[in-house]
Amino acid sequence: MNHHEELVHILFDRILEILKVRNLNLKIMKRQGRKSNKRYILGYINLQKRIIVLDIYTPKTLKPKSLNGLIRTICHEVAHLQKPPYRQFHRGKWIARQHYPEFYKKVDKNIEKIKKDNILGLHFRK
Secondary structure, X not given: OOHHHHHHHHHHHHHHHHHOOOOOEEEEOOOOOOOOXXXXXXXXXXXXXXXXXXXXXXXXXXXXXXXXXXXXXXXXXXXXXXXXXEEEEEOOEEEXXXXXXHHHHHHHHHHHHHHHOOOHHHHOOO
């Protein structure tokens, strides 16, 4: 592992400790062959296996992403576990609600908890 990947694993463990979430694993998203600047996936979570997969490099230049962006992405993915998706009957069809107002409130609460931390709060603007 290189230095940035080790840093992301330490960051992930600290965030889980602050948010009081257990039994969650981290994987680093691998690039498929060549670099692609059209990749918009920052991360995703597998709720059954309890694995979060993060893209820790920028798509075009393959430089390490900022810790601020990674913290926000991890908080977003952990919120999927805290406020899981549900099915809703809408306009005659069943849809899966993954991102809804209560979900985004939970993401904001997670980020506020991180901002109050002495170490990780330094990565946010005041």
